[in-house]
Amino acid sequence: MSQGDAIRRWKRPPFIQNPTLRWGLWVGAAIYLALAFGTMEVNWDRVAEGMVRGERFVSAFFPPDFVSRWDSIQEGILESLWMTITSTVIGIILSVPVGLGAARNLAYRPVYLFCRGILAVSRTFPEIILAIFFVKLFGFGPFAGFLALSVGTIGFYGKLLAEDIEDMDPVQAEAIKSVGAGWLQWLNYAVQPQVMPRMIGLGIYRLDINFRESAVVGIVGGGGIGATLLTSFDRYEFDSAAAILLVIIGIVMVLEYTSGYIRRWVQ
Amino acid sequence: MLRIEHLDKQYKTGDHALKDVNLEVPKGQVMALIGPSGAGKSTLIRCVNRLVEPTSGKIFLGDLELAHLGSTDLRHARTRMGMIFQEYALVERLSVMENVLSGRLGYVGFWRSFFRKFPQSDIDEAFNLLQRVGLDHMADKRADELSGGQRQRVGICRALIQNPDLLLVDEPTASLDPKTSRQIMRLICELCEERQLAAIINIHDVLLAQMFARRIVGLQLGSIVYDGPPENLNPEVLTQIYGEEDWEATIEKVKEEGEELDTAALLNIAKVHPPS
Numbered sequence: 001m002s003q004g005d006a007i008r009r010w011k012r013p014p015f016i017q018n019p020t021l022r023w024g025l026w027v028g029a030a031i032y033l034a035l036a037f038g039t040m041e042v043n044w045d046r047v048a049e050g051m052v053r054g055e056r057f058v059s060a061f062f063p064p065d066f067v068s069r070w071d072s073i074q075e076g077i078l079e080s081l082w083m084t085i086t087s088t089v090i091g092i093i094l095s096v097p098v099g100l101g102a103a104r105n106l107a108y109r110p111v112y113l114f115c116r117g118i119l120a121v122s123r124t125f126p127e128i129i130l131a132i133f134f135v136k137l138f139g140f141g142p143f144a145g146f147l148a149l150s151v152g153t154i155g156f157y158g159k160l161l162a163e164d165i166e167d168m169d170p171v172q173a174e175a176i177k178s179v180g181a182g183w184l185q186w187l188n189y190a191v192q193p194q195v196m197p198r199m200i201g202l203g204i205y206r207l208d209i210n211f212r213e214s215a216v217v218g219i220v221g222g223g224g225i226g227a228t229l230l231t232s233f234d235r236y237e238f239d240s241a242a243a244i245l246l247v248i249i250g251i252v253m254v255l256e257y258t259s260g261y262i263r264r265w266v267q
Numbered sequence: 268m269l270r271i272e273h274l275d276k277q278y279k280t281g282d283h284a285l286k287d288v289n290l291e292v293p294k295g296q297v298m299a300l301i302g303p304s305g306a307g308k309s310t311l312i313r314c315v316n317r318l319v320e321p322t323s324g325k326i327f328l329g330d331l332e333l334a335h336l337g338s339t340d341l342r343h344a345r346t347r348m349g350m351i352f353q354e355y356a357l358v359e360r361l362s363v364m365e366n367v368l369s370g371r372l373g374y375v376g377f378w379r380s381f382f383r384k385f386p387q388s389d390i391d392e393a394f395n396l397l398q399r400v401g402l403d404h405m406a407d408k409r410a411d412e413l414s415g416g417q418r419q420r421v422g423i424c425r426a427l428i429q430n431p432d433l434l435l436v437d438e439p440t441a442s443l444d445p446k447t448s449r450q451i452m453r454l455i456c457e458l459c460e461e462r463q464l465a466a467i468i469n470i471h472d473v474l475l476a477q478m479f480a481r482r483i484v485g486l487q488l489g490s491i492v493y494d495g496p497p498e499n500l501n502p503e504v505l506t507q508i509y510g511e512e513d514w515e516a517t518i519e520k521v522k523e524e525g526e527e528l529d530t531a532a533l534l535n536i537a538k539v540h541p542p543s
Binding site for chain 1: 348349350354356365425
């Protein structure tokens with residue numbers, strides 16, 4: 001080692017170059033976490049009490065009672081399914097033009113900004129806030145829930161459609177342009193085949209989300225199974241509530257399984 | 268058939284891709300455009316069908332001036348120019364038949380194309396072309412199930428079903444193995460001969476260019492530095508196009524092997540695709 005060249009050492013360059021900043025961030029994070037956990041107040045008496053209450057709560061769920069409130073359960077489920085399907089279909093139909101306009105490689109700059117604006121606004125508010133808003137506008141009932149879910153679907157589906165179009169293979173698109181195809185033909189032959197499988201999968205995924213959300217928007221007055229669930233809690237009919245929860249879990253599981261299956265199949 | 272006058276292209280990034288290019292390609296001539304990467308070969312053929320907008324200059328297809336056409340006229344003009352791409356550029360999730368028929372999009376209305384109700388004459392022509400390249404039994408396969416050589420054949424069918432006057436071919440063999448490359452080049456040249464098409468073939472493989480084209484144009488930094496028959500490509504010319512290198516081997520090889528290899532490759536095609 002003493003004779004000839006010195007050994008050339010190598011170390012992976014750190015992600016953050018500045019050592020003060022690098023170590024500062026670690027120390028800062030450690031201090032914050034220590035303080036955060038240190039100031040968390042846990043009242044163990046209350047926790048114990050809560051456990052007992054929880055036990056009573058759970059035992060009140062059993063056995064679930066499907067029978068005595070079956071009519072309203074059935075009505076709620078049908079209403080939720082109606083909301084789910086209509087809002088998914090309408091939301092997707094409306095999101096297609098918005099999504100096309102929000103794809104940078106398709107639309108002119110002003111159109112792009114306008115459509116991105118629509119998407120940003122409809123994605124800012126979660127479904128439950130939209131539902132509260134529409135209930136205030138149009139009164140209680142599934143129509144408000146339908147509107148909330150539709151707007152949510154536009155934001156979700158439009159954004160993902162736009163991103164998928166932006167990621168498409170430009171060479172395939174160029175080839176269809178080079179044969180002299182019109183704009184609509186170009187969309188149909190060059191863009192649609194590239195984005196379709198993913199969009200079918202996302203459509204079914206959104207159907208799944210909308211059903212679960214339909215239970216949530218019902219709680220703020222948007223109709224559907226959520227309203228039925230809330231009523232049964234208000235009446236302290238925990239056995240009926242348990243039945244409703246089981247029905248929701250069942251439907252979500254069926255939707256989840258089918259959507260996974262269809263998504264694999266369309267690839 | 269194609270006449271380019273004082274064509275100039277400067278990209279927004281400042282790259283001066285084409286400098287005052289003048290070129291004329293008569294009917295039925297297959298012209299190979301050679302040059303190093305970045306010489307402007309791709310830009311040149313994309314300026315012709317306006318996938319890239321030329322900065323200045325004129326481009327005539329027959330009597331029609333292309334560089335200043337409005338969008339509807341441009342669509343009509345594009346139907347007369349078939350393009351073949353380096354990475355085949357087939358729409359992967361469409362079937363072979365749909366890819367070939369997409370070459371007719373400039374001729375049929377939206378709803379007909381949307382419902383895939385192409386005129387019977389188009390469908391007949393598509394089957395003829397697919398048979399010509401030996402793929403008619405694959406019509407309903409999805410394009411992404413095909414091998415590279417097969418995909419490029421479909422690409423050729425898509426360009427030819429346009430019934431073009433001019434073929435623009437961008438590095439047709441860059442993604443293919445040497446044997447398939449020759450088969451594809453031979454196919455393109457034969458079809459141009461049969462249909463009396465003018466063609467510009469961008470190709471970086473000097474050997475292939477010399478083997479198949481009767482006219483070679485060398486592009487270097489956006490300017491034409493050689494225009495003549497393949498026999499006159501000598502070390503000085505190649506040095507001018509590509510830079511200093513030992514070119515003797517490249518040229519020798521073509522002279523010795525050119526014809527032998529040609530026959531050998533032909534025999535191979537016969538083996539792979541026995542006449543049915």
